[in-house]
Amino acid sequence: MNLELKGIIPPMVTPLTENGDLDDKGLRKLVEHLISGGVHGIFLLGTNGESPSLTYELRKELISKACEYIAGRVPVLVGITDTSFQGSLAIAHHSKKAGADAVVIAPPYYFPISQNEMVDYLESLVPKLPLPFMMYNMPSCTKLHLSIETLRRAKELGALGVKDSSGNIDYLYSLIEAFKNSPEFAIIVGTESYLPETIQKGGHGAVAGGANFFPRLFVELYNASVDNNLVKVAELHQKVKGLYNTIYSVGKYESRYTKGTKCALAVMGICEDYMALPLRKFADIEREIIRGYIKDFDKNLHDVTM
Template sequence: MDFKPYGIVPPMVTPLTDEGKINEPALRKLVNFLIDSGVHGLFPVGTTGEFYALSNDEFRQVLEVTLDETRGRVPVYAGVNHITTRGLIELAQIAEAAGVDALSALTPMFLTPNQNQIYAHFESLAKNTGLPIILYNNKPKTGVDIAPATAARLAEIDNIVGIKDSTGDMTTTEEYLRLTRNKNFSVMMGRDTLIYAALCYGASGAVASCANVAPKIIVDIYNKFMAGDHEGAREAQFKVAPLRIAYNLGTFPSVIKAGLKLLGIDVGNCFDPSGPLTDEETSQLRKIMVEMELI
């Protein structure tokens, strides 16, 4: 399969109305803001998109609106995440019918499957879709790991083309790269503070939640690195760090949604119980964004 995940791909927030419905006008505005800022793809309904709170109909709606507004300008990756293999395949088939370019599939959560079961989970997905698949390891959130050796086995499957690594463990990232370096398989960094480091190791890009709010800075890390400007790429990496560290001001992804509101893109609040930031927390975030020259 020729599809190669690369560059900066924001895992988009899901804009909501005050009533908790999908805010289509805000979603369309976000799509254009990100594309106009130079991102290389869009990734709706991932962790940042609160996938766990969406019904299948809402999942489909977000994908259809995103695809309609994107109009083929960049690839659209759909997050397909479920505890069960059956549920995973169902979401993948909805996404494929909607017309997305690729899938990103998180490990099961809550359960503790062994590595053979992890392999079988993703192998079943690959057999039930014709789309390229990017595996997604977020062990800090799910408690479930995709071991590097398992990723290397899965990389032998034609339509499993890469992995997003959000472990924050550079040894894991390095091992993904080392064990798959002779395969048609890409590693995307999923921890925003480690994008430059991952590129130095050979990663093909990043799925970066901070790119919702600071897309041009995150894109600079990648573009400058690819142009051979390592100092410029490193400085862009340093510049975005305070925003990523500020995530502890609220319950994820409330800081990202608050940041977008400060930029004039009102994406609403998160699903409860991830409530909005307090006035004091918003003030702290505003100060960070002013220092980053975002506002």
């Protein structure tokens, strides 16, 4: 399969009801919101999707329904990372059956593992996968920062590219440099504020959490970066960086990014902001703060994304 990974691929949140079931109505609205915003793909069951906190049954339901609603309009990537090897394979095979286009692999979490053990893991897992795969570097959640040597081996095994969410821009640049002669191996940044630098250095796009609620902003920033429209890049980049001082700054702890993203979607009327335990949605006071931020952004986003 010739799957080109590029552009803006939101790590879609998983809409939930108050009792923890899948919010089907919210899922439909969210899918349409993303696609109408011009995104180039959708990534299910990533960090923003709360994957480790969801049952296998709910993950499978999300994959099936999301693929049905997306209906082939953009590529669908599914995170299969799990503490269980067989659990990862089960989600991968369900993804294939549901119509997804690729799976995404990060190091299994909980046990700290070495680079050699990660390579052994890939050499065992990849031959059993029913779909193409992409790597995911998320050391803050997995305890392993994927080395370039490990990623070279992943590429030899067929990896389509890597999403880097390390937050280390020097490492990101080293990835782009290491694979500059392999343009088919996509370098996708997970730190959304690094999008312009990623494209300017030769990378391919972003898995941007903020594209859940403002997809058009990120798509336009990507397009401006590709076109080397430096004036528009500067203007749009300021809007993206503004998210860190507003929506992403509400609340405590690192969970504020996912909670803020879901809360933004809720105040926009797209889906509810219920979270899977151990996370909890924001209280009313935080919700009203985010509502104010969304209103402020809405006032000035229209002109810069036209």
